[in-house]
Each structure stands twice: as structure tokens, then as C-alpha cells.
Amino acid sequence: MPRLSLVVPVYKVQGYLPECLDSILGQSYTDFEIIAVDDCSPDGSGAILDQYAERDARIHVIHLTENVGLGRARNAGLEKARGDYILFLDSDDTLSDGALAAISERLEATGDPEILIYDYARTYWDGQIRRNQRADLLKEEGPDVFRLADRPQLLNLLQIVWNKAYRRDFIDRLGLTFPPGYYEDAPWTFCSLISAERMAVLDRVCVYYRQRREGGNILKTVSRKHFDVFDQYRRVFEFVDAREELAQWRTPLFRKMVDHYLTVLERPGRLPQNARAEFFRRASADYRARLPKDFQRPAGGRGHKYALLERNAYAAMASATAALKLRRSVKNRARTVLSRSKRSAMGVFYQSQLRLPIDENLAVFSAYWSRSVSCNPAAIDAELARLAPHIRRVWAIRPDAMDQVPEGVEAVPLGSREYWAAMARAKYLVNNVNFADAVVKREGQIHLQTHHGTPLKTMGLDQQKYPASTNMDFAKLLERCDRWDFSLSSNSFSTAVWERVYPCSYVSLETGYPRNDILVNASFEDVRRARAELGLAAGTKAFLYMPTHREYQPGFTPALDLARFAEELGPDVTLMLRGHYFYGNSPHIAELRRSGRIIDVSGHPRVEELYLAADALITDYSSAMFDYAVLDRPIIIYAPDWDIYSAVRGTYFNLLEEPPGAVATSQAELIRLLGSDEYSGPDAAERRAAFRRRFCEFDDGRAAERVVRRVFLGEESLLPFVPFAERSHAPTPDQALELVERA
Incomplete structure (x- = not known):
């Protein structure tokens, strides 16, 4: 039997649950069990518990078939707990380092009291930690063991159960259980304290009590x-x-x-x-x-x-x-x-427009800081035109990019009177980043945040842990995120990250990424046309190379010697480069471009068409890998600086251990991989399959329709997902070529 049993009730905490469990499993003290109770949580919390339980036998998971509330969920865990002492921990809180060892040592030193009270500290989104204001009540003065009558001031502590260890036979003797309701801690706390014959205190912060900015506390x-x-x-x-x-x-x-x-x-x-x-x-x-x-x-x-x-x-x-x-x-x-x-800088005109009625049939779209008509907003725009043509669709575009707006798209220059009028009166505001601080969220408006990638690198509040990577004002960031009504996600992994790093009161929509619908639904003709428009000859193998930005580099330093790369791969291979400008002044590179061996696609308006045209993707840490995986084509991770990148920016998982395909950490190794076809072999395919199941779980080709029906048409139930095993994807270039040759 374990010495300690930790009862952890779980409900709608998928963004915080891993941190909670890790804080327990990472303790130096190991004689414990975790009784985790999934209170019929509607998010991914139950699945997270099962994943942890598979890896650690100390975790026992109970899945309730109906939501019963915090108190009764604790009771369910209490029934299964076998430890000498029972500890309760809420699933968005964490243990401090060494907490369980300190608790165990104090229990032994005080002769196994019926109750041990330890301290806690409040933690805030901005990194602040504030110790319990009544920490003075826990000073280890006087007798080690006492009754409440000897220290009645302990009643002035917050009425909580998770800052105490309770001896199991004491609980059984009193017949303590949690009643249903909002304030279930009060009867348990008061009745146990006034009944205990032997109590002790531990003057140490053992629990970090998360103050959830978005109002996770039901008492509020x-x-x-x-x-x-x-x-x-x-x-x-x-x-x-x-x-x-x-x-x-x-x-x-x-x-x-x-x-x-x-x-x-x-x-x-x-x-x-x-x-x-x-x-x-x-x-x-x-x-x-x-x-x-x-x-x-x-x-x-x-x-x-x-x-x-x-x-x-x-x-x-x-x-x-x-x-x-x-x-x-x-x-x-x-x-x-x-x-x-x-706010006078917004102009009197914007203020006057804010006083006018909202136009229920107007939607404003923006993508990548108003640089283009692209990404998830563009896919939603197209589907909105099909399902709700009565809604007028307007794009906000930077003045210097207005000439690149596709024909037939209504656009207004960023900062113009037309722009401010649309922003003030539109019912729907759609963006894959945040709108500017000057934009006012009116009551009745709906802000849809689509995001623009699955996060490998840390995002939002998690970037506070990596100050070298950003100079962001996090308070301002959260004020912008407070305007969101909906946040899109293409996988439950992203949902959990967004809910934690952007702790605001929005609704998460697990729909898949609308921009990826084409990667599922594209035809043979779509693939052929994408390659033809890029000038890719029949029989040419095209690799799409998409490196990401590195905050630790003041300028761009290519990780590939492009000339050598092209020479070694041979004349039948074309490299499509998307990202920063490369060796523009190199005569060898210029010659490679003229020959079609290297194509600079950095300015291409739709990356999805590049995906369709490419036989394989080469990337480092770009979120492109998560989207390209929908196609189920080879992905090669070229990560020569993983140790530096992950240390400076921070990442959510080890890409070298969980890649979507083959991995190379040097150019020589990359060339060897591509020359041997190892990058498309069975081992790479197996890794890609696991990656796809984890990160492409909602991308079944109907994401845009789900978004439009839920956000614009008000349908409460999302369209069902096509089972993963039954999903199709766009044909490969070889398959498209074979069809043409047959014709």
C-alpha cells in the first residue's frame, strides 16, 4: 500500500492537466498513487489521463459517466484510494518541487497526526507568485502536535481541502464525505479540523494555486x-x-x-x-x-x-x-x-461609426497583419460565399499590397475611412492574428481567431519562460485576445495549448483548419495545375524547402549550401524555396534559378498550392509540417541547430524524438537521406502515420463548412468528422502524372 494517495478530480482542464500531473510524477518522493477522476469532462482531459496512466502505473483513472461536480468526484476517488494519507489536488494546480518528500518527513517527525496542514502560494499568468497572506499561522512554534483548541486561529485559513494531508483511518472514523454543491470544502474542512485530536503544520509552500485569468473558478x-x-x-x-x-x-x-x-x-x-x-x-x-x-x-x-x-x-x-x-x-x-x-488617435470618424448599428450581414477578414488574402480566413471567406451569400465579405489589406488582391475580392486599405467604418460596424471580424490594439470590441460583434499553425515552438504566455525570444507586452497581448469569441483548432494538442497560453473567455472550436480542406479535397487536375503554374516539368521531383525564423540570429543565415545541394541531388530535382531571401547575388544560384533547378516561391500567395505541387517537404521547425502531413507525403526534418533553437525559443515536444518522418542534422546526412530514398521508406512512413494521427485528427476536408455553420449560421452542433481511417487526401504528383499519361 502506498504511503500517500493523491485524489485529483478533473474537469475541463486539458490546458493545465499535464503540468499538474508532471508536478506530481516529477517528485523525488515516489511512495504515492494518483487517483485521477475524469468527471465526464467534455474536452480532452480524459484522454490525457489515459495517456499518462499508460506510461506510469501509479496513476489510476476513473471515468465517470456523468458530470457530478467537484465534491462527488472527490468521493469517487476517495473510495479507490489505498494510501495511509489522503491528499487532494485540483487539476489546474501543481505541487512545488520536493513537496511530497517534505510532507512525508513532517508526518514521520510528528508521529503521524490525523491532519497535516501545509502552505500554498497563488500563481498568476504574468509569472507572479504570492504566498498565502496568513502564512504566519503555519509557523512551527510550540508543540509539534496539537488540537485546534490550542491554535484556534487556524480557522482563519482559507476553507480548502488541498492544503492538508488527512490520515485515512481518521476520515473513515468520522465518516467524512464531500457533499454536492459550490461550497463543498466548508463542511469537510470545519468538521475535520474541530474533530482532530492530533494536528501538525508544515511551514512550507507545497501547492501552487493557479489564479486562472479567464475565470476558471466557479465561485466567481x-x-x-x-x-x-x-x-x-x-x-x-x-x-x-x-x-x-x-x-x-x-x-x-x-x-x-x-x-x-x-x-x-x-x-x-x-x-x-x-x-x-x-x-x-x-x-x-x-x-x-x-x-x-x-x-x-x-x-x-x-x-x-x-x-x-x-x-x-x-x-x-x-x-x-x-x-x-x-x-x-x-x-x-x-x-x-x-x-x-x-483613443483620440483613432479619429473622430471611427468614434462616430462605433455609435451606429452593427451590420448583421457584414464580415471583415484579415490575414498575416493584413498582408494578403490567404490562410484560414480565405478558406472561410470562400465557404461563406457558398453557404451564406447574403453576408458581405470585406478584406482589410495594407495599402502597399492592394494591387495583389485577387480579382473579385472586395478590399479596403488598412487605416482608411472605409476600413474603420467596416471594423466599427461589421458583425463578424475574422483574423489569423490579432487585430490592432486600436480596434474596439463592440457588444454584439463576433471575433473569430483562426490561428495560422500548430505550435511546435512556445506561444503566448509560455514565451515568458524564454525572454530572449521576444520583447512582447503580455498584458497587451491578453487584452487583444480578450476580444476573441471563437478560437479554431486543427487538433486537441493545439486546443490545450491555446487555452493555456491565451487564458481568455472564448469558445474553442475543434473543426480542423479550413486552409487544409484543399489538401483533402484536391483533384488530379488541381495537382497538375499547381505544378504547371510553377513550371515543374513532368518527371521532375520537387522538394519544398521551408525553413523557419530563428530569434537568436540577427539576420538570416541559410542552413543549406544551396548550390552544393542542387549539384549533389542531380538535374532531375527542383528545390522550391519559401521563406527568407537567399544568396541573391550568387551567379551560381542565379544560374540554378534560370535553369529551373531552384524556384523562389517566397512570394507565392497560397502555400497550399505549393504543398500540392511538392513531392516532399523539407523543413526544420516550421508549422508547415503539421499541414503538409495531411497529404501523407514524405516530410524530412533538417534540424542542424535543434539544441540551440529549443533552448532559446522553447518547444512543446522533442521533434528529433517524435518527427513526422526522416531526420537529418547535417547537410551531408540530408543529401544521403534524399539520395537513398530512405526519406520515403517504411520507417519514415510509420513515423509520419503516428504524427498524422496526433496532429491532423480534425482535418477531414470539411473544416470551413463547420466554421461557417457554427459561427455565421449559429448551428450549435458541429458536423461529424469522417473517421480517420476512411479519409482521403489529394493525389500525389506521380499519381496525377500517371493519370495524364493514361489519358
């Missing part, structure tokens, strides 16, 4: 469910009333009850406005029913609120609250005036 949700607090304190006092020896705790618990009721009343974002009077009346009734004899109210303003509760004087309480809100409102109006003056 406006709802009548906060009335649950009355049932929880009823349970507490029933427990006390049934045990004469606990009568001394009625007065301290009464004070905790009243303070808790006042907190629910006073905190914004909890009670609906039309429920506040009813809540006050019920709180007042509990106050009078449980008022201890000779109770002394607190002094000052807090005592005044106690008196109002005792008299059931809601009108007086509401008046005092209104006066406080008025004072705050005056301050807020002053801030608003200042903010508007700062």
Missing part, C-alpha cells in the same frame, strides 16, 4: 448556485449539534458563517441582482437561528453589517452598498474620460 460565476452556501453551513452545524464535545466551536463557526455570507453578498460577480434580497433574507434567518448566547459582534463597519443581518435590514445594506458603488463610479468615469482622450 454569477449564479443562484451560490445559495448552496446555506446548505453547507446547515451541514456544519448539524455535525456540531450531534456532538456535545464540540459545542465550544459554535461561536467561532458562527462567525465564519456570517463572514462567508457577507463575502458572497459583497463580492461582485457572484449573485444575480434579482437574487440579492432573497439571499440576504436567508442569511438573516440563519443568523438569528444560530446566534450564540452573549455573542459579541466585531467592532467597526464589519460589526455594523452583522447588526444589519440580525435585523434583516436589507434596504439599509443596499443603500450603503449603493453609496459605495457611486463613489467607485465617479472614479471609473474619470478613468473613462482619460481613456477616451487617449
